[in-house]
Structures are given as structure tokens and as C-alpha cells.
Amino acid sequence: MFNNYYFLRQLSQALKERLIGMTLGACFSQSKDELMIGFYKGAREQWIRASLIPNFNLLTFPLDYQRKKVNSIDLFKEAIDQEVEDVIQYHNERAFLIKMTNDWGLLFKMYGNRSNILLIHEGEVNTVFQKRHIEDQNMDVSTLDREIDQSQEAFLEGGIKATYPTLGREANAYLESNGLNDVSPVEQWTRVSDLVKKLESPRYYVEELEGQVQFLLFQLDGATTLLESDDPIEAANEFYYRFSKRYFVEREKGPLIKEIDKRLKQSKSYLKKHYARYEELTENARFEEIANIIMANLHNIPPRTKKITLFDFYNEEDIKINLNEVLTPQKNAETYYRKAKNQKLEVKNLEVNIQQKEDEMEELKKHREALDQFEMVREIRKYIKTNGLQKLQKNEPIFPFRKFEYKGFEIWVGKNAVNNDLLTQRFAHKRDLWLHARDVAGSHVVVKWKSKQPNFPVDVIEKAASIAAYYSQRKTDTLCPVIYTPKKFVRKRKGDPAGLVVVDKEKVVLIEPAPFSETLT
Template sequence: MPIDGLFLNKSIREAKKFEGQKIRNIYQPVNDEVLLQLQNGFLLFVLKNPSYLISLDEKPNMPDTPQNFSMFLRKRIKNAKINKIEQLGLDRLGYIDLSVIDETFELKNFKLYFELMGRNSNILLVDEKNKILDALKKGITSNRSIMPGAEYFPFYNTEYINVLEHEKVDFDTIKQLMGFSKISKILFFDYLDKYDYFSFISEFLDNNNVYIFDYNGKKEILSFRPVNYEYETFNSPSKGLLNFFEINSINSRFTELKKKLEKTVIKEIEKYEKLYKKLKKEENELKDIPILEKQGRLLQAYLYQFKEKTDHIIVYDWETEENVQIKLNPLKTPNENLQIIFKKVQKLKSKSEHLKERLKITKEMIDYLYQLWQSIDLAEDIETLQEIKEEMINERLITEKSSKKKMKRKESNPYEFYYNGFKILVGKNNIQNDKITREADRDDIWLHAQGIPGAHVIIKSNKQEVPEDVLLFAASLAAKYSKGRYSSKVSIDYTQKKHVWKPKGAKPGMILYNNFKTLYVEPAK
């Protein structure tokens, strides 16, 4: 994310409104953040990756106990006056020039340097002799020493080109530009290809706007206008950053929740498919019922011939006109073996009815889980995922309790499309699928991908005949929002809503239908 020297330039220009104000207090919310409370606002330094400087109107939540570095700064620069805030060149560092009268009534001058360079970020207090008094991160490297008493050397390369100070530069040959991230450097040359250097400088210095845009599937923020992309403009870097972090926070929560829900559903699918396989194996055992019944009848018919215990008998089968061998338990009498066979037959018959019901319920659950997985996969916003999560809680797939006292959740709406005067609704999840189908008029057209998980699609007919081109368009949407969305052709069933019904006790989104026709369409792009 390109919060680079160019972006810092605008952040410092915004922070210059604090020049002339006094530092009322210093906080350290966490180890890598330092907050200056000023007379009319707050200045926050974030010293982790991404590192940045942001101006705030309101005080964020602070811990009650100050950390060591903030206590040191309070002792030295609390009530200090900010004389100026400057950037070094166009790189990701700068300083705040401070003056304060100490306890001996002597005027002291300090510089609070800030180096906003990702994981190498730091903030240091330097005296008027350029000696380090203290730093948030101390250490010694081959290039410099960041220890109290050491001379401070800025961590940047003065040989790099500062584009704000060089009018005559051949950018085709210059690669070492100061203050540019990889992305902003690419977009800078895009700007030069479309306009020119002087237009860039004029526009950059003329305003303090920043821009949020999509770049390779991610949201990015930039200090100058990305000429080849659609963007949203913010008239202050701080407002842009706050909006950017809010978007990223939502995207992060969306991704995290999506992975969590998918993981839960996949685990349930594996569990129920394993159960289904086990039940099918048991069902296969029921094929022995006719054989056992036949053996029982034959043993009963010839029982009078056998009195002694034996491990088998051979009897004549009058139906097949062949001799049949029946294995017996040698520890039991033939009569006891007969009772064992009859009991086993009765047990298997009883199990058969129960097994059929369990197979039906398990298959329905597997179908529902695949439908649920499809809804999660197709979800495009956090509200849709929250609705799916609520559904999973209600179906006891997630053990988290659904609190009645919680804040009202923002509900998502189904997708709406309009084609040749007809309104088309597409459910985003099972709850919406049920809702749009339930609320559809009897003559509305209902569509769904044949035999695979997918969204319910409703064409609002308004009691008019729906033209073929509208049917085809709606069918292409049903294909797009289904498991077959990457196929070249998808079978889509359609019928009037009056031929669609929900069986009693069916899971969300699960329905039955009849009197349907089928279209074969390519998924909508």
C-alpha cells in the first residue's frame, strides 16, 4: 500500500495547522503508536507496517497507564510549542521543531524526528546539539547508532531525485526517485504518459487530495490522481486514511468470516458424507433379507428331520429344484437356529424402514450443506455473510448463541436486475432465496439451476407474458449464481411460482417444484 513519501508530504501539509500550538499531553496507546494531544486536535504516529502520520479531531481510546517512552516525552516536551513540522526531502521522514521552557525557566529547543518506514519506523527526541536523548526503538547498526548520546543521522538517501525540486529531469533514464513506492512509481509514469511533469507538480501542490481506488483486486490509497483508474477523492489525507482503513477492516472481517463459515460447512459436509457412506453400506446388508427368509422357510419345512446339533444342513429347494446348504451355529439346536434366523430377519426389516428415513434425511442435509457452501462462495458483502452466519446458528451448525439483545443487524437485499421492462430478483443466500420465492406472485417465473446448488431467481411478471429474451437473460443469471457458473452451458429449470412449494420441515432455501421447462444457457458475464 503506497503510504510513501509523497503521501507523507500531504499529511505534513495537513498537520501544519498545528504549528503554533502547544503539546498538552503525550500518549502511547500501544508500543508502536505515539499520540500528541494538542490545543485543538491530535497528531498520531503509527510506527508499524503500514506506518503513517494522521491528524485527528477526537481523542481515540487510550490506556490508563502510560508506557516508558511516552513518560519520557511528557517530562521533556509536554507544554512545548510546535514551531514547525517539516519533511526531509520527499522521503518518509520528517521532524517537529519544538521549544519549551523547562523547570529552571530556561528555553530549550528539541526536534522530534519521525521515520515512517514500515518495520524500520522509529520516533526520536533530539536536542539542539543534534544528540539523541531517547528513541522508541534503540539499536546499533553498521550505518548508525540509535542510542542516547549518539549523533542523529537521518535514515534516507539524499542522492535520490526529489521530483518536487527538479524541473529538468529525464524520467526515462532516472530510476532512483525519492519518496515513491512501487505502485506510486508505476502510476506516476502513467500520469506522465497522459499529461506531463509540470501538470503533475501543479496538481500535486495545488490541493491536499488523496484518492482511493482498486488496483489488482485490492483497495489502494494514493496522494495523486490515478489517471487510468476509477477513484474516490478525499480532501484530506487523514479522512482518506480513516476511510481506507475502514474499508480494509471490513474486507478483512469479510475474508475472515468467509473462511470461517466455509471451514465449518466443509467439515459438516465431510461428516455427513461419511455417515451417508456408512448408511449405504448398511443398506447393502439388507439384501440378505430374502436369502435369510428363504433359509428360514426351508429350515422350518425340514426341521422334523434334524434333531442333533450340527454346523450345516442340506435340504431340497422345491422352487429351484436344487439342494441348498444352510449354515448353522453348531452350539445351537436346529430349532434354536431357526429362531435366530427369524429374529435376524425381523431386526433387518425393522432396520430397513429406519435406514431409509436416515438415508433420506442425510441426503437432504448434504444437499442443503452444498447449497449453503455455494451461498458462502458467492457472497460479496459482509451483510450477506452475517445473514448466512445467523442461518447456520439457527440450524445449529455453529454453537455461538444468537443473542436477542444484540444490535439490529443491517440486512442485505437480493440482487436486482432490470431487462426490457421486467424486474428480476436473485437471492444472495438461503434466507433471501426463501423470502423472494415466498413473496413472489403466483404468476411470477421462478428459475433455478437443475440439480446443482444455486440461487433462486424470480422474474416479476406483473401478470404479463414473459418474452423469451427475458427468460434467457434471467436463466443466464441463475447459471451465473450457481455452482455451474464456470461451465460453458448450464441447465436451468423454470416454472411459475404456483408450481413451487417448500416441504414441511425443509431446510432454508430447499424447495420442490413441478410443471417445469428447461433452458440451456451460458452463465452471464
């Protein structure tokens, strides 16, 4: 209720008692959303700190303030050295005016996120503090006083919102929680009138409820009272201290914790998917056994056989084995040995990736637990810097493609048709090397060009080609033809479906499909 009319009318009266006869000695800003206003009379000082940060529109009243020597700009210079004559509260409006000599004044417009401080001269707006509120420059100050009929007759005819628009969210919620909507209009009038009387001569409460610090002119059931006072300035200062501490701490660590939670959720999904693949591979890792069974029965397999039933001496039962009819039994065995090798390689990569992701999750959990404990902005910033969490703080987007690095070259791999288009049309440079399995569906693969090494080494091309073959419909073939070309020779025709491109110039390499590893398979 800090920006509530019923509090501001008490606050402006308290300021009137303090400020009349004092002189405006300083008005400056050290950040874009904070204005410092200093008054003096002899050795006595009174300051007003106007914090107009969105969702944090508060006034505090320090008795002294040490101005920084840097990042500071003087404002409202025309009114400096003017003496305060009065503090005027506008009727039924969340605004008050500090009236000074020679028709100067400081208008405090406390409209929540539209709050602003305006310099007034001869009843007109001279300049404003928050330039983003363009409409304030043309404000008609003479219309700020609002006369509202708040009689019982007006209430019974128009209801609470028309008669008491100044009650505010908290007061209305308080009335509703105490059954206002369940009683007759006459009883409603009685309850509203009783609350208004309390608001017109209130005590001030800084309360905490469900982890939120609130400023109220009445007490809430179940809330913890942090301060009870009959001095609006003391209450305003205490609320600023309590609320700002919580606000700035949450603003510092809240987005970081949110990003950590997001990445933990993504990591859980990643591990679920990769554990499933790992179990699939390890439970069905029979390629090498099948190859051994074929080798043990080379003379029992007729030529051009597509499928044969042989005795499985591992499980002591018959097993049906698929064969490539154009290959000899020995070549079929070699194919299964090759698949076994690639399968083992994929299992090894999965183990490494799963372990890395689990380590990353443990690290994220550790950071989250640590951040939960901090209650000082300084501690949070130190922890972020010490642990290199700036990347998380910036909420850097997750890289959209599969990415590998081989001998200093980055290899980017599309994940689906739409993602392939994104890679080729928006992320690939004309000098990058573009690859794709020939005549079948598959991922677009890009090897990033390096200015210090403009020619792509043969082993790098072969490595990228093996990846392109692996992420294609020829994944299980013995050998796969892969086209490669500078990206500048790849174009997309208007109207073609996602992932479909035209290659104007190409070379072909015949390669064995293989998942990424640091060695060339």
C-alpha cells in the first residue's frame, strides 16, 4: 500500500512538517531510475530518495547522503536554492506537490509503474525525471484534485469502485476476504466506512506473509509483523530497507536460479533419452556374436542367401540371421564385425556423454543450493564471478545443432528437416564445407571454415563424411557415398519442402558410417 492514496496523504503531511522553511540544495541522479533530492536549513539536512524502478516505486527519507564523485548528473537545476513553502496533497489522487518559492514545485506522481517526479513552474510542467513517460510532459496539473461524492447514497447507487476508487488493491482484498460480497449493500457501506476511518488515521505495518514483505495500513491474519509505527516516514524507511533487500537479492539470483532449473530439466530429459539408447545397445549387443556364428558356419551357408537359421552356441538355440545376398559369408561376417565395432564406439560415446551430463547436473545442483542460501547481493555477485556463472546469468541459448570438434575444426550436424534448413540457410557461411549422404534422407553437415587454415584436410573431410553417413538412412550400410562441396554451391528453391536443397557442384567420398569419435574409423 505504499503508493496508496491514504498513505500518501499521511506521508505528505509528515513531509510538510519537516520541509517547510528548508531550501532545495541538491537534485541529482546516479542511476537512470533513482533521483536524490536534498533539502537543508543551516546544518540540518533532509533527503528524499525516489526509486522509480519498475515494480519498485518507493520513497525513502535519509537524514544525510554522501554523493558519489562519478556517474552523477544534476537535474532540476532551475529550482535549486528555492525555499519550501508548503506540501500539498491532491484530493483523491496519488500525487503531492512540494511547493517552493517563485512558483517552483516538485510534483510526486506515485502511479505504480508509471510513477514520476515532475518539475513544475507557474503551474505548468517544466521538465520530468523519467522521460519514458511521454504523457507526463503534457500533464494538466490543475486537474489533479478529484472531488468524489462519497456519501451513503452515492455508494448504494454506484458501488465501492465508483465511490472509493482510491482504496487500492490491498484494501479491497482485505474487505473481500472479510466477507464484503456476502452482506447487504447497507452493511457493505458500514464496513467500507469503518475501514476508511481507519485508513484516514492509521498505524503503519511492515508485514511478512508467505515470504513477501508488504506495507499496510492494517494488520493481516497470519502475517508476521516486522514493524508497527505511527510515523509514516519511519515506516517508509523500514519498508524500503526490508523490501529492497529482498527485491534486489531476488533480482540478482532469481533469473539465475530459473536458468539452472531449466537446464536441470533439460538434462533429465537428455539422460532419460540416452539411458534408453544405452540399454537398447547393451541389451542387444550381438553383432560380434553373430559374426562369430557366421564365421563358424562359412561352409554351411549357400551363396546368395538372404536369411539363414544357424545354431547359436552362445545361447544353445537356433538363431535367424539376415545376410546381404550379394556378399560372401565371410564378407557378411566382416559387416557384422564392423557394426559391432561401431556399436561399441557408440556405447563408449554414450557412457562419456552420460557421465559428463551427470557431472554437469551435480554442478548445477551445487550452485542452486549455494544460491538459495545467499541473502546479500555482494555475496551472490562474488559467487557468480568465482564460479564462472556469467554464461548462465546471460541466459545464453542452447546451441541448436549437434556440434563436434575434430582436429580444430567444428562440425555442425542438423537434427531434422527444419533444423537442416536453419543450419544451411542461416548458420552456414559460403566458405564452409557442406556434406550430405547421397540420394537418401539425412542430416545436413557443415564443417566450419577457418581463415588460418582455408583448405580442409582430407581426414577432416572423411570424418565429417562418416558422420553425415551415420546420420542418414544409410546408417547401417557397409559403405555410404557422401557428397561434399563449399556451401556457396548449395541453394534452396522457392517452394521446396524443409531440408530439400539443390547442389550445383559436388564431389563424392565413399565412407563407412560411424558416430563421432576422436579417431577416424
